[in-house]
Amino acid sequence: MKVVSIVGARPQLVKLAPIAAAFAATEHEHVIVHTGQHYDADLSDVFFSGLGIPDPDVHLGIGSGSHGVQTGKTLAALDPVLAAERPDWVLVYGDTNSTLAGALSAVKMHLPVAHLEAGLRSFNRQMPEEHNRVLTDHCADLLLAPTEEAMRHLANEGLAKRAVLAGDVMVDVCLRVRDLVRAGEAPRPELPEGIDPSAPYLLATLHRAENTDDPRRLATLVAALAELPVPVALLAHPRLLARAEEHGIKLGGGSLHVGRPLPYAGMVAAVLGSVGVVTDSGGLQKEAYLLDRPCTTLRPETEWVETLADDWNRLVPDPSALGRDGWVETVTRPAPRADRGTPYGDGRAAENVVRILAEHAR
Numbered sequence: 001m002k003v004v005s006i007v008g009a010r011p012q013l014v015k016l017a018p019i020a021a022a023f024a025a026t027e028h029e030h031v032i033v034h035t036g037q038h039y040d041a042d043l044s045d046v047f048f049s050g051l052g053i054p055d056p057d058v059h060l061g062i063g064s065g066s067h068g069v070q071t072g073k074t075l076a077a078l079d080p081v082l083a084a085e086r087p088d089w090v091l092v093y094g095d096t097n098s099t100l101a102g103a104l105s106a107v108k109m110h111l112p113v114a115h116l117e118a119g120l121r122s123f124n125r126q127m128p129e130e131h132n133r134v135l136t137d138h139c140a141d142l143l144l145a146p147t148e149e150a151m152r153h154l155a156n157e158g159l160a161k162r163a164v165l166a167g168d169v170m171v172d173v174c175l176r177v178r179d180l181v182r183a184g185e186a187p188r189p190e191l192p193e194g195i196d197p198s199a200p201y202l203l204a205t206l207h208r209a210e211n212t213d214d215p216r217r218l219a220t221l222v223a224a225l226a227e228l229p230v231p232v233a234l235l236a237h238p239r240l241l242a243r244a245e246e247h248g249i250k251l252g253g254g255s256l257h258v259g260r261p262l263p264y265a266g267m268v269a270a271v272l273g274s275v276g277v278v279t280d281s282g283g284l285q286k287e288a289y290l291l292d293r294p295c296t297t298l299r300p301e302t303e304w305v306e307t308l309a310d311d312w313n314r315l316v317p318d319p320s321a322l323g324r325d326g327w328v329e330t331v332t333r334p335a336p337r338a339d340r341g342t343p344y345g346d347g348r349a350a351e352n353v354v355r356i357l358a359e360h361a362r
């Protein structure tokens with residue numbers, strides 16, 4: 001069997017790591033196509049080197065642009081690549097513009113498409129990620145769902161026949177790297193200046209368009225983080241830096257300490273070193289959950305609803321609506337004691353994915 005993986009943005013590289021390792025343990029041929037949606041070394045190269053992913057076989061060098069430009073350029077660039085490879089499966093990951101372009105290109109060339117992380121929904125039609133995942137699910141041939149909840153969403157949309165519960169490949173990589181960090185086999189993370197790793201700190205990220213692109217909203221969120229009584233390590237995505245500069249919003253000051261994004265092992269170590277996480281990232285909500293840290297999510301909804309059980313994750317669309325005390329109480333609440341079970345699988349999802357692809361290959 002020959003499979004072409006199409007990736008382009010940071011969270012896809014994290015998911016690619018266990019998939020590439022699972023393919024490497026088989027006779028199957030695995031071709032990696034990087035669209036180049038993320039091009040900063042901090043968002044791309046460090047994930048290949050840090051997670052031991054083989055270099056991409058093809059790099060499209062697409063870069064930034066409006067959604068139409070980014071998706072369209074990727075779509076056009078993929079046609080000759082997929083025509084030359086003619087794989088048994090095109091495998092697309094998650095919810096980015098690279099995912100949608102990969103799925104569309106394959107469908108139009110009559111190549112079978114599998115969607116990893118199928119069935120996630122925020123039901124928020126303003127989010128580019130929601131457009132991408134819904135459209136990808138409806139055009140893909142095989143839907144690899146990470147959770148029972150995702151299976152239910154797919155069934156509700158009439159897609160049950162194409163859906164298979166595969167588990168979540170992010171558990172595979174997160175638990176493997178957690179064990180390396182605990183064994184002292186990973187380098188120490190470079191936390192922002194002013195953060196003392198031996199004292200309590202909160203770990204924060206902020207990059208979703210709905211939080212960064214409206215200046216008033218971004219200013220409110222940054223001010224809320226700065227007024228917390230615990231130091232906050234904000235690992236700034238390039239989008240956050242670009243929008244803050246554009247809107248004249250100063251990042252930092254008060255409790256807020258701004259630094260660069262971390263490589264994956266550094267991120268896991270930084271979560272383990274923290275007393276809690278504040279984020280709008282999907283992946284980080286789940287990593288906090290898997291690594292036993294309470295999470296506060298700066299959004300009105302989450303796709304990873306399992307993390308909300310027993311208060312492991314709390315949604316805060318608007319910190320100012322809670323009042324200062326309510327906001328401080330929320331982000332500094334201790335980790336719950338409740339047992340969580342394994343709603344995201346047992347850490348062997350990548351093997352499942354390879355097996356399911358082989359079973360369903362035409």
Ligand code: UD1
Nearest residue numbers: 009010011038039040043064095096097128129238239242
């Ligand atoms: C994208 C995904 C999102 C994912 C996120 C993870 C879409 C629609 N969104 O959001 O689902 O959670 O990646 O990081 O596909 N930029 C750089 N360097 C880079 C990449 C981006 O400077 O390497 C800047 C550019 O100014 C760009 C902006 O960030 O315009 C946004 O990048 P884009 O790829 O559109 O989306 P992300 O916010 O990264």
